[in-house]
Amino acid sequence: MAIAECVDLPGKAMTLRRKLLLLFTLVVFLCVAAVAWIISSLARRAFEKTNDERTVALVAQFRREFNRRGKEVSERVQAIAASEASTRMALALSRGIPDYGTYLNEAGNVATNQQLDFLEFLTSDGTIISSAQWPAKFGYKESSVSTSTVPQTVFLKQEELPEGEALGLCAFREIQVTDKPPLVVGCRRIDKDFLASLELPSGMRAMLYESPFHQEGDAGFSPQLLIDAGGPVLRADPLAPLIRQIQEQQREISQLVHWSSDPADDETINSILLRGVNGQLLGILLIANSRRPYVELRRHIGSTAFFSGFAGMLIAVVLSGWAAARITHPVEELAQAAREVAAGNWNTQVEVTTSDELGQLAESFNVMTRELLQQREHLVQAERVAAWRELARRLAHELKNPLFPLQLTVENLVRARQQSPEMFEEIFQESSSTLLAEIGNLKNIISRFSEFSKMPLPQFESVDLNEIVRKVARLFQAQLDAPGHASIKCKLELADSPVSIAGDPELLHRALSNLVLNAMDAMPEGGTLTLRTRWGSDGNDACVEVSDTGSGLTPEESARVFTPYYTSKTHGTGLGLAIVQSVISDHGGRVSVRSEPGRGTTFEIKLPRNEEKLQALDITGRTLGR
Amino acid sequence: MKRISFPLLVASSLFLATIAFSETRPHYGGTLHVAIRDAPLSLDPSEIARAHGQTSANLASLLFDTLTRVDERGQLQPGLARSWQADSGNRRWRFVLRTGVTFSDGKPLTADSVVASLKAINAGWKIFSEAGAVIVEGESPAPYLPAQLALPRNGIAKRDGGKELGTGPFVVSQWLPSKHLTAAAREDYWGGRPFLDSIEIEMGESLRDQMIALDLGKAQLIEIAPEKARSAGIEDREVSKSAGTEMMALVFSRPCESAQEQYLRDAFSLSIDRESLNKVVLQGEGDPTGGLLPDWMTGYEFIFPAQMNLTRAREERSQVQHAPVWTLKFDPNDPVENIVAQRIVLNANEAGLRLQLSTGSASDLRLVRLPLASLDVHVALDELATALGLPQPQYATDSLEDVYSAEKALLDSHRVIPLLRSPREWGVAGTVRNLAMSRDGTWQLPNAWISPGKP
DSSP states (O other), rough: HHHHHHHHHHSSSSHHHHHHHHHHHHHHHHHHHHHHHHHHHHHHHHHHHHHHHHHHHHHHHHHHHHHHHHHHHHHHHHHHHHHHHHHHHHHHHHHHSSTTTTTHHHHHHHHHTTSSSSEEEEEETBBEEEEEOGGGGTTTTSSSSSSSGGSSOOOOEEETTTEEEEEEEEEEEEOSSSSSOOOOEEEOOHHHHHHSSSOOOEEEEEEEOOOOOTTTOOOSGGGGGETTTTTTOOOOOOHHHHHHHHHHHOOOOOOEEESSGGGGEEEEEEEEEEBBTTOEEEEEEEEEEOOHHEEEEEEEOOOEEHHHHHHHHHHHHHHHHHHHHHHHHHHHHHHHHHHHHHOOOOOOOOOOOOOHHHHHHHHHHHHHHHHHHHHHHHHHHHHHHHHHHHHHHHHHHHHHHHHHHHHHHHHHHHHEEEOOGGGHHHHHHHHHHHHHHHHHHHHHHHHHHHHHTOOOOOOEEEEEHHHHHHHHHHHHHHHHHHHHHOOEEEEEEEEEESSSEOOOOHHHHHOOOOOOOOHHOTTOOOEEEEEEEEEEEEEEEEEEEEOOOOSSSOOOHHHTSSSSOOSSHHHHSSSSHHHHHHHHHHTTTTEEEEEESSEEEEEEEEOOOOOOHHHHHHHHHHHHOO | OHHHHHHHHHHHHHHHHHHHHHSOOOOOOOOOEOOOOOOOOOHHHHHHHHHHTTHHHHHHHHHHOOSSEOOOSSSSHHHHHEEEEEOOTOOEEEEOOOSSOBBBSOOOOOHHHHHHHHHHTTTEEEEEEOOOOOOOOOOOOOOOOOHHHTTTGGGOOOEEEEEEEESSSSEEEEEEETTEEEEEEOOOOOOOOSSSSSSEEEEEOOHHHHHHHHHTTSEEEEEEEEHHHHHHHHTOOOEEEEEEEEEEEEESSSOOEEEEEEEEHHHHHHHEEEEEIIIISSTTTTTSSSSSSSSHHSOOOOOOOOSSOOHHHHHHTTTSSSSOEEEEOOTTTTTHHOOOOOHHHHHHHHHHOOOOESSSSSSEEEEEOOOOOOOSSHHHHHHHHHHHHHOOOOOSSSSSHHHHHHHHHHHHHSSEEEEEEEEEEEEEEEEEEEEEEEETOOGGGGEEESSSSSO
């Protein structure tokens, strides 16, 4: 039973295969995770670097595009200044006060032809002759640019319009005809159309924060001033800190802007300051480079790494399972073989499939079981011989004791017939009774040996061990109380509830009686005999203990006490405890002894509940009862 | 030599005289092609008069006659009414109709048809026929009723199943609403058959397309914007122009409610450089004006100041501490109004007034163009006041002094600021002869004829 329990333990604990599987899986997982992390980190760094380089390249491209537009404006204004119509206008103006009516629509027509948004013809003192963007402004002075500081290159200008102000990329040219040449100033408006016309790479967009210092001292952020190619930027708030920072520091700043919780919406914003002729800040161009491709690529790598890792894990688990099975299969076979050996099947052999350490282990196991089998056979033979010797010694000893008085009695009868025939009759009578008594002893000895050899199989029925113990106690109570003996106190420590098992009440009674007799023999000077019943700790086994307070047994005696015909008593047959062990074994239980010299001995019987037998008895009982 | 040369001289003289006479003698036949910008959906005189002003006068004069007419001097002349007479209180008017007048379907003009026509237009009037005459009665005196009946909207029409039949010199032969009108001359017109056989009018044509059509010979009579007339003349096109009839003005949407607002409106009026607007925007074709009626009509317009006086404007402006920002509404599709509105904003800024241009429905000010409705001063002023949403002028007598007082009262309300007065101008092909035009710009087509030769 104990072996069976030991065999069940691996089923509850983690098996070697599972341990190996877990170990392999963990190792693979860690490896995959480490590789994925390393690849992801390296990729992120590489992409960050690439993204930064791309942003720099794109901003440079934007600047080139911006400069190209400025050059276009410059060339168109130059063409206007050099045109015949401008020359005629200059000549007409040189003759006196300009006729504004003649040139009212001149600037508008020329601007349309040259695809300029703003165009003005000015006298040398800055008076507007004709304006495309504000035709009604004829005769007024152009206030935004002093003719004394006419820039020769393309410049940015805050242009006044009827509906407000607008930023223009402008160029000035003189119409070189007279000493006081008229001027032509043409601009391309920097607005949403300008932004839309810029040839920007995919993922890039341009925004314009117009007139950051629209009002004196107003350096704050006004969302309505921020436009892109589609018009006003609807959600401009995320750019407010950047705009304010640029306004405060008056330098170009690059910043990552989060538009939403989704990192793919993030944009790297690079700023370009748009300054006027006098260096005043007129606008801020914001070049937004979307991080979406980068984030999506990173997500793609991440998802690929995840799915690859997951697939790798699956494959690793399968392969680990296969490898673990391959490794543990011989071990499991060895374990199974060991369990069989433990169960008593000493013929068990395992198949040796490899020549490695496991193969050597299997080979050694086979050698071990073969040697164990041989040694057990030797041991059995030795024990059998020893038993026969013991039996012979016992028989000789037992038979010699009654035979010696028989021999003396017969010799006494012979001597009395020869020497005193008159007393022969009296001696014959005495000797006859002695001979009969000794022959009775011989018969008794022979019947006990016979009884041991004829030990019956138990007839199971539901029994209460408490009741059996009480019967045994009552049986021996008279002997215990008999005068002429040292006083032995019998003490019962029984379980509160009935200890019911399936068993043979007669055999159990006999076994207990033998143990009680043993205990009484062990206490010639008196003592306490204790009988106990209880359920084992697992609740399945019933325990019966018989304790004495006698001289106790040595360890050697304890080891041999159940050996048949072994006895430490002067007149014992050595079969009492052997019968006990036989009975208990036939009930599926076991008996053990624990003893210390001088401190008494306790025999403990453990009997299984034998549930299946109890149920069978119950069914049988109900059937019979019906 | 002398004997030979004299007959030759006589013959050549006769030949040249014949040629000259044949080119000046009216010639029947031909079709006059006209292009106009307006695109009326209906020919009903009341409809086109309401929607299209001057165009209505021209179209109505072709198809419909009125009971009376107002001549170039503002005098009433008989139309379909041969005579008229009022009672002593000018409350009941009796119009005696001309005989022998027929509608374009041949049916004679009757008092009942006149009553039906006028009732359809003037629902509030009490009109009825009596012994073949038309009687118009009112609860209040209506001394200028005959002149009102000369307005184009009061053209006599017989409305028959969605068609309008008139008694005019032409009859509709093809009508594509808002696109094309062909009008054929009536042989039985009571005033005599026109020289032209027909008139074809293309509608909805832009001024540029009209100019191209004239240059290509596809149109013989087109409209010319005053600001384009100068260049048209420079490019050798024949331009016919009326007197200054159309008034451009600023109208406040609500009455002047305080003295401070009056200061601001005065400052605003004084800040406007009408001279520059006329010289530059209208290319000098119009006149700066400070009055509602033209000087050629009243003779007193010069009394109303039209000069910019920035110093006074600033003084008036300084009387008010905080000036509101006015919104000025204009027609963004009209390039002249666009520039004028912008210039007015600039002028006002110089006087310390702030204006914002607007094209929305609500505004403090609106820039309007108003044609002269009639050559009769009373009716013209009445119609002007109605169009501007001002109270009707009150006249004690028929005298010009009363007209002046009524006009001054309208101007003193500070609701309207006259700016410019511009003429109606037409480009006319050289083949069109004897095309007369009234001072208010109305065509006099019945007497026009097409020269068969090259222009």
